[in-house]
Amino acid sequence: MFVSFLVPIYNVEKYLKKCIDSILIQTGCPFEIILIDDGSTDSCPDICDQYQAACPDIVRVIHKENEGLLLTRRRGFKEAKGDWFICIDSDDYIDPQLLSTVVDTINHYKCDMVMYNYCYIDDFGNVSGSKLNLNDGMVYEGKKKQLLYEERMTTTNINNMWLRAIHRDIVDIEADYSEIGLRNMCEDAVQVLPLYTNTKKTVYINKVLYYYRKGNGSITSNATLANWRAIHRSFTIEQDYAVLWKIPHNVEQKRYTKQLENIINCIRWLYRDGKNAINMPMKDEIVILKKDSMFEECLKNYDKKYLSTRYNSVCVPFIAFLLKKEKQFLLDAFFKLESRLLKI
Incomplete structure (x- = not known):
């Protein structure tokens, strides 16, 4: 060996x-x-x-x-x-x-x-x-x-x-x-x-x-909103394996729920850190996320009971709704409030 x-x-x-x-x-x-x-x-x-x-x-x-x-x-x-x-x-x-x-x-x-x-x-x-x-x-x-x-x-x-x-x-x-x-x-x-x-x-x-x-600024620790594209790509590749592995329906719901949380966290990165690696206006970036087929699939197939925390069980559907409706002003207000609460 x-x-x-x-x-x-x-x-x-x-x-x-x-x-x-x-x-x-x-x-x-x-x-x-x-x-x-x-x-x-x-x-x-x-x-x-x-x-x-x-x-x-x-x-x-x-x-x-x-x-x-x-x-x-x-x-x-x-x-x-x-x-x-x-x-x-x-x-x-x-x-x-x-x-x-x-x-x-x-x-x-x-x-x-x-x-x-x-x-x-x-x-x-x-x-x-x-x-x-x-x-x-x-x-x-x-x-x-x-x-x-x-x-x-x-x-x-x-x-x-x-x-x-x-x-x-x-x-x-x-x-x-x-x-x-x-x-x-x-x-x-x-x-x-x-x-x-x-x-x-x-x-x-x-x-x-x-x-x-954890968290030293190395090659694996610098996450920005633009990296949501990597999350998207990974999720797309997973689709073929979900079929190959014969993943049951309830597990698929968990997977879509996890991915919806990933998308929402990407939005959080944008508002909290101001990181936008593709230099696109915030409103345009939100429109792209909202129109993405992955976001639509997640909304269609997720199950609220599989959200990771009680807090997310309330916030994720609410943020997803604002994102779908392109309510940029309300998203901005919500994330500013959330950031202040986290600092308390």
């Missing part, structure tokens, strides 16, 4: 050494570390080269022009020599026992994907748990894969590529993702769809083996 750790990198000089060091101490089987520098403009390229010089038998460095997280990770898949892949975001780090736990799990269950738990950590050392709704030692194969399908379709909890070790046989390595139009948002949500389809046996181990650094 040989494992390839794949680390896409962009301007994370503050965290990169801790990330790489946490991989170098792994035990359990031979491995390589592929550092893919996505055109970083800080000291990351030099840091990568230093590690390659110090550990030439383990570390390989790829320097490339900036293309975004999706294509950078895909480049890593193509360059990897391992029969197993483990993805690590370059501002995160892993537990010393991650690889040995994965190897033991693979040897015991003879599976082709291992998933594990994680926690959030910030720059002050504060730690908070994940929201994974999976049982320790749960084996997903045959009809039980439907449980993974439904969790993927109705939450974002199991989207992340770094949440798992994956056998290369279930990865669509040669697939061309360049035309999808995603860079740093929703790219994992799309990439995991073939994994869940192709896996024959997935095992979940309820151990915190991954430390996800």
